[in-house]
Amino acid sequence: MKDENRANLEPVDRERRTFIGAAVGVGAAMVAPGVILHVVEAAPRAASVSSDVRWGLVIDTAKCADGCSACIDACDRENGLDLQTKPKPLSESKWDQQKAVWIRKVKLQDNQTGRITNLPMMCQHCEDPPCVDVCPTGASFKRADGIVIVDRHLCIGCRYCMMACPYKARSFIHEELKGQLTSVPRGKGCVESCDLCVDRRDYGEDSTACADACAAEGHNAIVFGDLKDPESPISQLLKALPTRQIREDLELNTGVRYAGV
Amino acid sequence: MKRIVYREWRIPPARFWGILGILAAVIGIGTLSFGYMEHQGHWVTGMNNAVVWGLPHVFAVFLVIAASGALNIASIGTVFRKPIYKPLGRLSGLLAVALLVGGLLILVTDLGRPERLIVAITSYNFSSIFAWNIFLYTGFMAIVIAYLWTMADRQGGPFNRPVGILALFWRLALTTGTGSIFGFLVAREAYSAAILGPMFVVLSFAYGLSVFLLVLMFAFADEGRVIGPKILRRLKNLLAIFVAGSLYFMLIYHLTNLYAAKHDDFESWLLLRGGIYTFAFWVGSILIGGLLPLGILYHPEKGKNCNWVAAAAALVIVGGFSTMYVVIIGSQAYPMPLFPGQTILESGFGDGVGGRAASYWPSIPELLLGLGGVAVGLLITAVGVRVLQFLPESLADDVVPVDEETLGEAAFAKPA
Amino acid sequence: MAKATFEVPELTQYTEVPAIQPGAMAHSATFKAKEDFQKDLGFPGELVDDWQTKAIDKMGELLGKYRSLRVYMDACVKCGSCTDKCHYFLGTNDPKNMPVGRQDLMRKVYRRYFTLPGKLFPKLVGAEDFTKEVLDDWYCYFHQCSQCRRCSVFCPYGIDTAEISMAAREIMDSIGVGQKYCNEIIGKVYKIGNNLGLPGPALIDTLEGLEEDVFDETGVKVRYPIDEEGAEVLLVTPSADFFAEPHVDGLIGYGKVFHEAGISWTMSTHASEAANFGMFIGSYENMRRVAQRIREAAIQLKVKRIVFGECGHAWRVAYSFLNTLAGPWDFLDPRYPVPQHICEFTYGLIQEGKLTFDKSENDDKVLTYHDSCNVARASRMGEVPGGQFEIPRAIIRATCNHFYDMDEDTIRDRTFCCGGGGGLLTDDLMEVRVKGAKPRMDALNNVMQEKGVTHMAAICAICKTQFSKVLPYYGMEMDQILSLHQLVSNAIVLTPGPDDAEEDEDDDLDGDALDNDNKQENDEAA
Amino acid sequence: MAFLTNFYAFLFYFAAFVIVSGLVFKIVQYSRTPAPLKIPTTPAPTTRSGVVFRMMREVVLFESLFRGNKWTWIFGWMFHFGLFLVTLRHLRYFMEPVPFLIQLVQPYGIYGGLAMIVGLAGLWVRRFFVDRVKYITSLSDHLILGLLILIGCTGLLMKFVFHVDVVEIKTFFQGLYSFDIKPLPADPLLLLHLLLVASLMIIFPYSKLLHAPGLFFSPTRNQVDNPREQRHIAPWAKKLEQH
Amino acid sequence: AQTVLADEVKRYVVEGSRAAGLDACVEPTERMRRMHFEFIKHQRTATVHEGIRGTKYSLAGCVDCHISYNAEHEAQPINRPDQFCGACHAYAAVDLNCFDCHASIPNRPESGPGAQAAHAGVGRPGHLAHAHSGGGER
């Protein structure tokens, strides 16, 4: 879903992110008018990520459609999760519990009102991530820009972070993988989770696969952006909508916020 | 006071090598299943993304805290100056190291990327209790080895008590640290309880002593050494106190959970609706691991009988395993409270739809891995007592030191 | 007790490893053998002229004959494991008494003449010419080794200093430098038949006396036969057993055991000596010649079995070498190992239930047991390895109520030598003997203090002699050392034979037993 | 460059010749020398397989040394086990294709190298501080320890600090097999490492390093304890019986 | 970087890879042979922790340049024992587990940003004449 001809673009100022209004390439063609567009920082990042930004998502559960799974499919495709294959002897039900899931759909019913809510759940990119606190090797870490990821060169596969994460956001790779994507190396024995499409971040794209997909479906339930930039659409949205963190009681100051739960 | 004489475990070579052979075979099988798990990946285990720690961790945690508890005997002897326990100090130290090695090996071989162990040794994250535990474990091993040296080598004599005190505190820290691996998991209802640390300490006493007792009795019986009624009574009373203490702490733990409104869901699940976990709790932990042994130990006749005491110790161990099973696995299986006040109708990731617990069923390789770890511990112990003078020659009543006496330098008269 | 001209070491609770004191024992040299003794054994009478070349040649010859020597000269890595294992070092602090120090006396010569680096860079590898000083060192220190093999147990390559000191003594003998004590004794064996030089008639006399004594004591006619053709068993025992305390009590015990077993036995005037000092001087030929007497006696007396009495190195030669030196033994009863140790014999009877003991007879004693080094580390008893440790202890347990072992580090294959073995049991080496006994004395003293041990049993003539001499130096009593079969003798319940019956009629058994007790007590008091 | 390569090629041919012929000579000599008497240090096994087992324990575990001196054992065993692992790791230079087991052991070889250095250091320290050991130590003992430590240190430096071209080194040694001299990279550490290794090979057959084969021939360890059951007699001793 | 030795020493660059047509790696060959793992390790930390993607030692870049294609124009996994990384590592018996996780064949348009960066690092413009559509589409 990348722009085939992006390579032809001349490098632009890397520090200042430019909004390009025009739809470029196949993927962008599907973007409905009026929706946030690709941010293209044409060259890969050469300097260290900075804490001037903090990436995050806002999810408006009111817009999330029952039965829709576009974001999930997109994430799977983007990160090669759809390439996972069930080891033959394994039963379906066990496989369901063992395969990697970065983003999942949850359907809730309020015990009192009976109201039904749909929402996607992924790593919440906590500001004080318990997963990072517990990781013995420092493989789980938070990048300066707020993205919580696993350095899989350091991860020993102890799964303590999975014990610690309150959102069940992480998956352990139980089986050998084949045919990984060049952009998303993944492999047996390590723990992984939503990385806010980190390579898109480093190549200066302006959105995540899930947000793109949701927008493409016309739901626009997921908005990606810089939480620290008061001008950014995501910040605007946060001001406009009453949102909350899931399990606020833990005070993790998550980077993913939900409206309508 | 008579000098305590220690002697290598001198059972006939054929029998010794036979025992080693059996243990080595179990270790071999454990190694094979390790190879299998690593080669195939963890999908061959029962573990999954909801229950991420399974049977190996039950074994490992049990062994680690039993290791810490096993050292108790040595501590009582040197730190609390109860001379009657002194002859047991060396075995206690050896067992502590051996069980710890066994437990850690299980943890290591269960890692997703065991070949990167070096990473865990070279790069630390100091906010992780796990990383601290790595220090606690290696430190424990170093200290206990030093402690053993002070017990076994004459030159070490003067350091015996200081090192013993250090070992005692280190040990408490270690058990607390192990408990805290779970205790600090704020996310999980079952774990976020401060009492978990102290509870682990008391559990460790009971488990460590039970393992110690069994090993001691086996070693002694096999070579025809004597365990006198006096020391047997002391040991079994001690065990009874620890078992009672464990029961008490478990009671407190579940009571506080019940009263903490946030956790009562979990409690009612575990105590009533949790299926296998409820069963393991009531039958395994409480009945087999607590009430039955207490009954035996306080029984006026059976409490005096070596075999019954051994049976009680064995029951405590069985109970200990089910306690660990409930604590480690039950608490993971119980769904995490993501959306209070809401019921999860559907989820792409088994978030406990309708409050259902996650499923976990241990697989054979996990079991074999765990048994392999146990065998490693026993192998180290067996070789240790065979080649080093760790077992007292006798624990008969007339040989063991009188308890009430404080330790004095053994008077050594030279003949005229 | 002889007045010591040297300082007797203080006993300590643990035998500490001393700091080295080079040259501490350099003054101790045992008497050299006179010319005629040398000649008897086929050695030159005095230091030959071109002794250096002769010695080197002899060394070369031995290197080709003994794999042990060959390998041991090369293999030592100077790891130091043996350094604190020799009782002579522990007692004398002289580094040349460390096993490796002792070996190096020969190794430096070996390196100089037999290895390339030693020929090219002697300093680098510690090689030295074979000078008179070196020879003197050899004589001094190779006669401070009791060939007990304790060092071999702890050496990673099993380097056995005993082999080296045997070779050294053989080399020295071959150039005319022999030790008086050993060579004189071997000469006596050739001439008279035993180490002590007891002629046949004297032996017969002694044994008759013994029979009477035993009868007086027990009222049972126990026989002590000698030179009886056609007996089932030939008993070969160290000549000390014939008269000296505590040895003779052991012999009495053997007799009682044979009596109870109902097995006919005999000793031999021709082979009236179990010991074989040929081993001490490393001379295969002499050892063989001494051993052949036993073969001759066995053939002459037409016996079916050979049993050896209590003697350590004699048992080593008997168990390990006899088959080699004087075999094959195909004319003896194949159902029994050749030879058997008296302890194996007694133990077998105990197992079969043929002996009855009244343990209380030994209740006045609290015992410990000294594993004699040659039995412990150079031979075996019974079917399984380690029988040499268990069988004697089993006999003690069967005959005594109170038994405690000494420190584990000082018994079984880690036993400390008594300090008198290997041909050192001579008064001119008293200092070495007393100092070398220290580790054993330390351990004995420990069990005396802690367990109230009063007596130590041993199964070696040299040990027994050495201890009765050395114990007093350390403030203990010389009679604290016992023969193992003395315990058997005390406790065994004898069944009267047919020819005892008449006497029984007027002398009832109870009274007899009482008599025994009294006799025993009197003995103790005396 | 070419000179160095040729020099080292020659050096290794020579060293290999010395060590192989020297060891063969020694081993033949040991095995030809008779052991006329049964002198196993008892308790000894009574069967051949028992002896093999005893020997295994000596070779693998250094059992006697363990009983003799714990500190020496710890360091000595560390050194030898480390050396063993390092040797296995080094086999990759000499085998093509590399057998699976050797591949497997590669990472452990590095720990082996570290253990080897620590062990050697411990052994060396005791040559200075334990008076008994100091007394028996000769210059050559120091030299051998120094040589081995230096070999180890240069090796570890190559592994961790100044990397060398392993592939070219392997090619060089592979070439030696077929007398096809391939260039050897001229990294100073490597050259030093190899020089020292060659010296080690050259001194091996007449130094105390003979303890390695020697152990297998030590009569106190390799004999079966069965003198009563089987007559054991050396050829030269048999001659005595002829008359 | 070609020394006198170069001819005598076995080379691992595979026929049919782009590297086969070039005469230098991102560093002189001798340096690469000794140090490549240090380079990529350093790059890996920089990339994962700091998000830096624009240096020449990218693993994806290595693969791009050293990958070879068979007659059917399918990319051959680079860690295969007859391919660039695999052959050398088999010879040197060095475990190469990077490709447990990393794609062993380039599976995105070759002019993708990762490859570009690598090429830019060696001072070559990113656009390449022959764009392969490698075996594994993804």
Ligand code: HEM
């Ligand atoms: C079957 C093989 C071997 C066995 C069983 C063996 C055994 C031993 C033992 C038991 C020691 C004495 C303890 C110590 O000081 O560490 C020792 C020392 C030594 N070994 Fe070995 N070894 C073997 C092979 C080798 C080899 C191949 C080398 C050399 C490359 C070697 C080098 C050394 C050195 C240098 C020492 C002396 C250490 C010192 O100076 O303290 N060994 N060996």
Ligand code: HEM
């Ligand atoms: C002809 C024989 C030898 C060759 C060609 C050789 C070559 C090498 C090379 C190239 C390395 C660096 C490995 C790397 O960078 O990964 C190395 C390391 C090392 N070498 Fe050697 N070496 C030889 C013999 C020895 C011997 C005999 C010893 C020990 C006595 C030894 C001890 C070591 C050690 C300890 C290391 C470091 C650990 C390791 O990388 O394995 N080497 N050697």
Ligand code: SF4
């Ligand atoms: S794509 Fe949008 S609407 Fe569809 S499930 Fe995801 S978040 Fe909901």
Ligand code: SF4
């Ligand atoms: S949601 Fe879980 S994985 Fe993500 S940052 Fe928070 S604790 Fe870590």
Ligand code: SF4
């Ligand atoms: S599984 Fe990996 S990331 Fe998670 S805690 Fe363990 S080492 Fe850290």
Ligand code: SF4
């Ligand atoms: S941000 Fe990227 S990685 Fe995370 S869920 Fe969305 S698509 Fe997946």
Ligand code: SF4
């Ligand atoms: S054989 Fe005995 S006396 Fe001789 S050196 Fe060895 S330990 Fe000392």
Ligand code: SF4
């Ligand atoms: S123990 Fe053996 S190798 Fe070590 S120094 Fe003594 S004789 Fe030499």
